[in-house]
Amino acid sequence: MSTYxxxxxxxxxxxxxxxxxxxSSAKNGYGDSANCNLTLLDLGYPGTLPLxxxxxxTLALRAALALHCEIHREMYxxxxxxxxxxxxxxxxxxxxxxxxxxxxxxxxxVDGKPKTIRIHDIHIEEDTAKSVHQGNHSYLDFNRxxxxxxxxxxxxxxxxxxxxxxxxEKLRSLLLYADVSDCKIEEGSMRCDVNVSISKDDTLGVxxxxxxxxxxxxxxxxxxxxxxxxxxxxxxxxxxQEETRRYDDASKETVLMRVKEIGNDYRYFPEPDIxxxxxxxxxxxxVQEQMPMLPDDRKARYQALGLSDLSSSKLxxxxxxxxxxxxxxxxxIDFVMLSNLLLGDISFxxxxxxxxxxxxxxxxxxxxxxxxxxxxxxxxxxxxKDLLExxxxxxxxxxxxxxxxxxxxxSDTTLLSTIIKNxxxxxxxxxxxxxxxxDRAIKYLMGQVMKETKGSAxxxxxxxxxxxxxxxx
Amino acid sequence: MSKYLDHxxxxxxxxxxxxxITPLTLVKEAFERIEEEASLNAFITxxxxxxxxxxKALENMEVDNVLFGIPIxxxxxxxxxxxxxxxxxxxxxxxxxxxxxxxxxxxxxCHMIIIGKTxxxxxxxxxxxxxxxxxxxxxxxDTERIAGxxxxxxxxxxxxxxxxxxxxxxxxxxxxxxSSYTGIxxxxxxxxxxxxxxxxxxxxxxxxxxxMSRNVYENALLLNILVGQDRHDLTSxxxxxxDFTRLLDNDVRGMKVAIPNYFVSDIVSDEIKEKIxxxxxxxxxxxxxxxxxxxxxLDKAVTLYQIIAMGEASSNLARFDxxxxxxxxxxxxxxxxxxxxxxxxxxxxEVKRRIMVGSYLLSGENAKVYYTKAQQIRDDICKSxxxxxxxxxxxxxxxxxxxxxxxxxxxxxxxxxxxxxxxxIPVNMAGLPGMNLPVGFSKEHxxxxxxxIGNYFEEAKxxxxxxxxxxxxxxxLNPKEGGK
Numbered sequence: 001m002s003t004y005x006x007x008x009x010x011x012x013x014x015x016x017x018x019x020x021x022x023x024s025s026a027k028n029g030y031g032d033s034a035n036c037n038l039t040l041l042d043l044g045y046p047g048t049l050p051l052x053x054x055x056x057x058t059l060a061l062r063a064a065l066a067l068h069c070e071i072h073r074e075m076y077x078x079x080x081x082x083x084x085x086x087x088x089x090x091x092x093x094x095x096x097x098x099x100x101x102x103x104x105x106x107x108x109x110v111d112g113k114p115k116t117i118r119i120h121d122i123h124i125e126e127d128t129a130k131s132v133h134q135g136n137h138s139y140l141d142f143n144r145x146x147x148x149x150x151x152x153x154x155x156x157x158x159x160x161x162x163x164x165x166x167x168x169e170k171l172r173s174l175l176l177y178a179d180v181s182d183c184k185i186e187e188g189s190m191r192c193d194v195n196v197s198i199s200k201d202d203t204l205g206v207x208x209x210x211x212x213x214x215x216x217x218x219x220x221x222x223x224x225x226x227x228x229x230x231x232x233x234x235x236x237x238x239x240x241q242e243e244t245r246r247y248d249d250a251s252k253e254t255v256l257m258r259v260k261e262i263g264n265d266y267r268y269f270p271e272p273d274i275x276x277x278x279x280x281x282x283x284x285x286x287v288q289e290q291m292p293m294l295p296d297d298r299k300a301r302y303q304a305l306g307l308s309d310l311s312s313s314k315l316x317x318x319x320x321x322x323x324x325x326x327x328x329x330x331x332x333i334d335f336v337m338l339s340n341l342l343l344g345d346i347s348f349x350x351x352x353x354x355x356x357x358x359x360x361x362x363x364x365x366x367x368x369x370x371x372x373x374x375x376x377x378x379x380x381x382x383x384x385k386d387l388l389e390x391x392x393x394x395x396x397x398x399x400x401x402x403x404x405x406x407x408x409x410x411s412d413t414t415l416l417s418t419i420i421k422n423x424x425x426x427x428x429x430x431x432x433x434x435x436x437x438x439d440r441a442i443k444y445l446m447g448q449v450m451k452e453t454k455g456s457a458x459x460x461x462x463x464x465x466x467x468x469x470x471x472x473x
Numbered sequence: 474m475s476k477y478l479d480h481x482x483x484x485x486x487x488x489x490x491x492x493x494i495t496p497l498t499l500v501k502e503a504f505e506r507i508e509e510e511a512s513l514n515a516f517i518t519x520x521x522x523x524x525x526x527x528x529k530a531l532e533n534m535e536v537d538n539v540l541f542g543i544p545i546x547x548x549x550x551x552x553x554x555x556x557x558x559x560x561x562x563x564x565x566x567x568x569x570x571x572x573x574x575x576x577x578x579x580x581x582x583c584h585m586i587i588i589g590k591t592x593x594x595x596x597x598x599x600x601x602x603x604x605x606x607x608x609x610x611x612x613x614x615d616t617e618r619i620a621g622x623x624x625x626x627x628x629x630x631x632x633x634x635x636x637x638x639x640x641x642x643x644x645x646x647x648x649x650x651x652s653s654y655t656g657i658x659x660x661x662x663x664x665x666x667x668x669x670x671x672x673x674x675x676x677x678x679x680x681x682x683x684x685m686s687r688n689v690y691e692n693a694l695l696l697n698i699l700v701g702q703d704r705h706d707l708t709s710x711x712x713x714x715x716d717f718t719r720l721l722d723n724d725v726r727g728m729k730v731a732i733p734n735y736f737v738s739d740i741v742s743d744e745i746k747e748k749i750x751x752x753x754x755x756x757x758x759x760x761x762x763x764x765x766x767x768x769x770x771l772d773k774a775v776t777l778y779q780i781i782a783m784g785e786a787s788s789n790l791a792r793f794d795x796x797x798x799x800x801x802x803x804x805x806x807x808x809x810x811x812x813x814x815x816x817x818x819x820x821x822x823e824v825k826r827r828i829m830v831g832s833y834l835l836s837g838e839n840a841k842v843y844y845t846k847a848q849q850i851r852d853d854i855c856k857s858x859x860x861x862x863x864x865x866x867x868x869x870x871x872x873x874x875x876x877x878x879x880x881x882x883x884x885x886x887x888x889x890x891x892x893x894x895x896x897x898i899p900v901n902m903a904g905l906p907g908m909n910l911p912v913g914f915s916k917e918h919x920x921x922x923x924x925x926i927g928n929y930f931e932e933a934k935x936x937x938x939x940x941x942x943x944x945x946x947x948x949x950l951n952p953k954e955g956g957k
Contacts, residue, residue: 040571040572043797044792044797045570045571045572045797045798046552046558046560046565046568046570046673046674046792046793046798047551047552047570047572047574047670047671047672047673047674048670048705049669049670049705049706049707049708050707051704051705051707052707079788081787081788081791081835083791083794083812085794085796085808088792088797089791089792090788090790090791090792090794091788091791140796265836265837267787267788267832267835267836267840268835268840269784269785269788269835269840269844270848272676272677272678272708272785273674273677273707273708274707274708275707275708
């Protein structure tokens, strides 16, 4: 085990879910043909001036509140000046001095113990254009130029790759649930930069920054590999250099991009084209009130409704399912049954067909009717498997589907009794087992009943009848 | 040659309304005059074909406003759709904008006709228009002299009566100083009065577009149509519509006017001081209260201006990198080479000097030492004016320290151009409105201007005093006729 302690800080860039860009009226759209979504401003055209996307400010405010930040009531924007082809104005509009949120935190759970990761600040900025290099040519796509971003900067509060990954998972889920970003790392709408240093004592070592890591898993791998690289250097007596690196997926190592020059000089100054922005108490209160239910609250609520820790977590891992589940919070239903259906057969169907709940006909009313049928035992969970596809793809009600498919729930006592009597006759060994008090015998016999009735037997009725019949033996 | 363009706008308006002349008459006359005075070099690009076409199109339309069919010149740092806009720079020599600035749309809305784009200092950086890539414009009063800057072409064009109106822009005196040098009326309105959308930025927190004209009344007429909040410019301010001519005939008796001692100190030449004294005496005789006051920090304004304007300029001009538009070297070795040589060859010396100084001033710790500090003192200047306007209606002084000097006189001293603007720069720092009114001539018969500064959004009051003086001084301000 290494004698070095890792210290990790993380910067996350997240694209906000807006219709238009941060400072122009161009569409904010991923995956459109190159250079379709732009206005003159996005090209840095002479004479143009930035506007403010008010909804982006609301989303950033919501994110800041979700991360328990203090809010800058009076904020302005700054220019970060540098030359690069993907930066059309020659500066990026950002918030250097008055980030919208400061001093926040995110709670994670490490080996069952809570840990607080402090958020240094969260600020609003604009994305750059995208460069594509092909052979001797470079191409620029300005669709991304000016897309609203928030950058979330932690304090160096993490000490292992696990903690870093847990933080990112938690942050991602917070931002998803606050509905501020779709947080798709693979599409670049969430991007992670990781600062790593190692040290044998309380003093902090020299850190390196590994930029733009493509997945949360790779963040973990990058931290491990970078810490190892630094350790080797230190053991050889070589000083660590402050530098920017990237993670190479193929070699599973970090690779040097550039050594940080002394005093990286972005010549920040207040953006004169955008007046100071004042966030009123009322606006902040409104955004707080309209905050969607966040993951921790959801989990507590689900457990209070009787869901297991595992089911609650699984639901929360899938936001559309959790949102759907939340539609029923005020209803008087069997929540465990609802959660089992959503996490079981329905998830299975959605995964198999690559659909979302939105693509199905599963309205709230239809779900309530399904739950009612199950509750009444007019259908069985086995029946659900048989009728689900049709139920999710058409508007037919359950009774119609059952009739058409010949699915029936045998609740006819006489018919069931006959079937059970036959099974008992054919399985004298199991009857003996039962009489000797072996529990599995009844399970086996129930299985036989279900097999015989193709799953249509009303299970509790069948069990009652079976036990009754066995006692007679 | 017809002489309609020597008439007042109201007279021309009547002639148009009664169909005695058409807009085409005026447009043709303007181009004839420009041709005749080509040596003034007032224009960079003429809009001849389009202007004539537009004038013809107006012939069958109703003359629905007083500016209908009137020719106007536009400074070449204001974008005009389809009409080359160079900022007097090699960098934008071939640049044809795809959109109209908001002010240009407003000119079109009342059917004014853009005659051409006027000469200026490159990217408005200078006070003589000599930094123009297209060579300096000349002063119509003495063609050996500068027309001032940076709106030197606009000033020369109006002064020489080539056009009755021009648009200028004023970052540190660029409307008022050339107006003073050429004997015309130039107004820099309150910051935020007029949309900057389409004004190619020099120093965003100081830049303001404004009207330049032959007299006070016409200046107010043009301002009437230029103002208003613009959804394209967050720094433009919402104000109720007002008629800037409304106070022109009001009495000035009892008006309280302050002259900062600094404005009549040793930095100002004797003959200008004497002229200002005469004006003051006259005003007093007419019942205006004139007091000499101390306005702290005015002497710091030029230093602050250099820091703030050059800092902002270094950032505003970063976009000219040879990639998307503007001058680009052929066959660059690599990206670095494309950047360096395009900017090296595309920008002139003064622009490069200001970019370098501005970059230095914002660099690392310097930003705190210079830029932040400058902004603090800028606030102090604002407060100092605010305090003064509690007791006074207007502040006056000379617009310039000397009359227009000879071409090439100040070219070796990079600081001279800033010192020319020492009296006008404080107004930009405070975002206040300021205007020039011609009040007389020097011994060498060069125009001398009075600088009138108003409180925020009180342009109408400035026009009131200006019109009162104009009426009583009754100067002949047409250089062709000698000017008495």
